[in-house]
Amino acid sequence: MSLDADLLLDWFADTARDLPWRRPECTAWGVLVSEIMLQQTPVARVEPIWREWLDRWPTPSAMAAATQGEVLRAWGKLGYPRRALRLHAAAQAIAGQHGDVVPDDVDTLLALPGIGAYTARAVAAFAYGKRCPVVDTNVRRVVARAVHGAGDAGPPSTTRDLRDVEVLLPDDRAAVYSAALMELGALVCTARAPRCADCPVFADCAWQRNGRPAYDGPAKAVQKFAGTDRQVRGLLLDVLRGTTGPVAKSRLDLVWSDAGQRDRCLHSLLVDGLVEQTADGLFALPGEHSPVEHSPVGR
């Protein structure tokens, strides 16, 4: 059983959001930037930052010439700032080794930093029209329901997930079909309270035929945030983003009362390359000041 491609494509043509990275004039670089930003981050928060980035850095080589600190500041509060560092590194690799052209094949894309199974195929499909399965959380949910008749997707398995979608892809317009599958999951077949009355493939849906059973897979782990290192790292980085020059450790000490956790987080940020210690012992975003050579983190 499969999902009617014509119904889905017609629905997509009528209903899809007019997102800037879907416009025909958007470059492959614009698509890549959008895909990295959209990893775990909602469209509404990505769109304004994406516009700033494409205005400021319209090509991989333009971004490659920026410092890491500039990139991290421009990333702002999108979250998971290592994505910004990896995108910067990817831009340098594309500029230096691929003639400033975003690669169009999945394996070459996979070799770039920050690009995994989803993003590589999303770029190949959406920027270059390749016929390859593009599987994100939306697609996994749509397939779990409409094809397998389950209440929701179980734990991810890249091999199985790719195969599940591969067999659904039509021979032509496969890239648009993938975009439509994602859009369906984002707008109609949502995690909570799906809008089945508006679904273009309602008639094909195995979950409906099954009597809409509840999800019966293993419980999904809920991520805590308050009090975690993730929160503390975010607070530390936010200080450095908001200042022009390097800051003293005493300034960073103000963001969290637990000294042990605070120092552990600062150290991990240094290890991750998100923060640098300057020659005079201050702390700053990387790439904008002469860094200390050998002795990290004083106390």
Added chain:
DNA sequence: GAAACGTGGGA
């Protein structure tokens, strides 16, 4: 395969 990794909005 599990855990770590930011942030904010909607229910």
Added chain:
DNA sequence: TTCCCAAGTTT
């Protein structure tokens, strides 16, 4: 207010 969730990748 608390909890869930949002176009994942890396180790």
